Amino acid sequence: MKNKQFMTTIICILLVALCIVSFGYIKKSSSLRKEMRRRIDLEGRIGLLERRLREKDKELKEAKEEAKRKDEEENKKYSDLYRVMADKLGITLKNDRKKAMIVPLGSAYDEETLKEVLAKLKLWCSEYYDIKDINKLLILAKDEEANKTYLMAQEFYIVIPKYRSAKVSLKELELLDTGKLSPVKNDFLDGKSFAGPVLICQNISDIAPNGEICIDGEDRELKFSPYVSLKDGELILPDEVYNAYGALDMKKYDKNNYSEELFNEIKAYFYNN
Numbered sequence: 701m702k703n704k705q706f707m708t709t710i711i712c713i714l715l716v717a718l719c720i721v722s723f724g725y726i727k728k729s730s731s732l733r734k735e736m737r738r739r740i741d742l743e744g745r746i747g748l749l750e751r752r753l754r755e756k757d758k759e760l761k762e763a764k765e766e767a768k769r770k771d772e773e774e775n776k777k778y779s780d781l782y783r784v785m786a787d788k789l790g791i792t793l794k795n796d797r798k799k800a801m802i803v804p805l806g807s808a809y810d811e812e813t814l815k816e817v818l819a820k821l822k823l824w825c826s827e828y829y830d831i832k833d834i835n836k837l838l839i840l841a842k843d844e845e846a847n848k849t850y851l852m853a854q855e856f857y858i859v860i861p862k863y864r865s866a867k868v869s870l871k872e873l874e875l876l877d878t879g880k881l882s883p884v885k886n887d888f889l890d891g892k893s894f895a896g897p898v899l900i901c902q903n904i905s906d907i908a909p910n911g912e913i914c915i916d917g918e919d920r921e922l923k924f925s926p927y928v929s930l931k932d933g934e935l936i937l938p939d940e941v942y943n944a945y946g947a948l949d950m951k952k953y954d955k956n957n958y959s960e961e962l963f964n965e966i967k968a969y970f971y972n973n
Contacts, residue, residue, distance in 0.1 A: 779864045781828060781897060785947050798862060799922050800915050801944035804935050805856040808901075811967060817856045818958035818966075821899065823948055824858060828897075831959050834858075835894035837870040838901040839886065839911050840969060849888075851969035852910065855903040857926060859913060860944070861895075866917040869893040870900055873925065875908045881925070883912065901966075906930055 778793060785801060786793055805821055808814035825831040839853040852872075859868050872886040893916070902911025902925075909925035924938045935943055 777863050777865070779861060779866075779896065782860055782862050784828060785860065785944060789942075789944060789946055791942065793862075797940055798942045799917055799940040800862055800866075801860040801942045801947075802926060802935075802937060803858040803860070803944045803947055804926075805858065807854040808856060808966075809854050810970070811963075814963060814966060814970075815958055816955050818963055819953065819955045820948060821856070821858065821962075822958050823950075823953055826952075827947070827949070831962070834897055834899050835868075836899045836901075837868070837889060837892065837894070838899075838966070838969070839870070839872050839904075840888040842887070849969060850971055851901065851966065853901040853904050855901065855926075855928070857900045857902075858897055859900055859915070860897045861915050861917060863917050865895065866915050867893040867895055868898040868900075869914045869916070870898075870902065871912045871914060873908075873910050873912050875910075881908060881912075903927055 782801065783793065785791075791798070803824055805817045805824075806813070808817045821834075822831060825834070838851060840849050841852045842849050861868055869892060870889050871883045872889060873881040874884045876882050893914075900911070900913060902913075903909050909927045912923055912925045915922040922938070922940055924941060926941075927936050928934070929936055935945075937943055
C-alpha cells in the first residue's frame with residue numbers, strides 16, 4: 701500500500717514537473733516566435749528601406765545624368781567665341797538674359813580715324829578671331845550718276861551673337877517726318893545674314909541711328925539700334941546686349957597696326973575718294 705502511495709506521489713511530482721517544464725517550453729517558444737516575427741518584420745522593413753534607398757539612388761543618378769546631358773546640349777548651343785569672351789569678361793552664360801555682345805570700335809570719317817578703328821579691330825582679332833574671316837555689313841549707298849558707292853555710316857561695331865546658330869543682319873533705317881524710324885530698301889544689305897561675329901558700320905548722324913541690327917537666335921528675334929548718347933557719350937544698348945569694350949586690351953593698342961587690305965576696301969567708300 702505504501703509502495704503504491706509512493707509511486708503515486710512520484711508520478712504526481714513527475715506530472716507537476718512535466719507541466720512546469722511544458723509551461724516553460726511553451727512560454728519560451730511563444731517568446732521565440734514573437735522574436736522571430738519581430739526580426740522578420742524588422743528585416744522586412746530594412747529590406748524595404750534598402751529598396752527605397754536603391755530606387756532613390758537610381759533616381760538621383762538618372763537626374764544627374766539628365767542634368768548633365770541638358771547642360772551639354774545647352775553648352776553646344778553657345779558660340780565658342782562668345783564663351784571665350786564671356787570667360788574673360790566674367791560673364792555667366794547660364795541664367796543670363798544677354799543674347800549678344802557688341803564691341804564699339806569708334807567712329808571713322810577720314811583716313812586717320814579709320815586707321816584707329818581698324819587698329820582696334822586688329823587688336824580684338826589678335827585675341828579672338830582671324831580678321832580675314834570676319835563678315836561685314838556696312839550701310840552703303842549707290843550714286844548711279846557718279847557710278848560710285850558711298851559709305852553712309854561712321855560708327856563701327858563688332859557684333860558677337862551668343863548662340864552658335866544665330867544669324868546677324870542689318871537693316872537701313874530712315875527718319876520719317878513723324879519722328880519715327882522706318883526700314884528702307886538697301887541692296888547692299890537686304891537678304892544678307894551671317895553667323896558668328898560681324899563687323900557693322902552704321903549711323904552717320906547724331907540725330908538718330910540709320911541702322912537696325914537683327915539677331916535671329918534660339919528663342920526669338922532681337923532688334924536694336926546702338927548709338928552714342930550725346931549727353932554723356934555712353935553707348936546705348938538694350939538689356940539683352942552686353943557692351944564688351946572691356947574685351948579690348950588697350951595696353952596693347954597700336955594705331956599703326958591694322959589691316960591695310962580692309963583699310964583700302966573701306967576707304968574707297970569715303971566721299972572724298
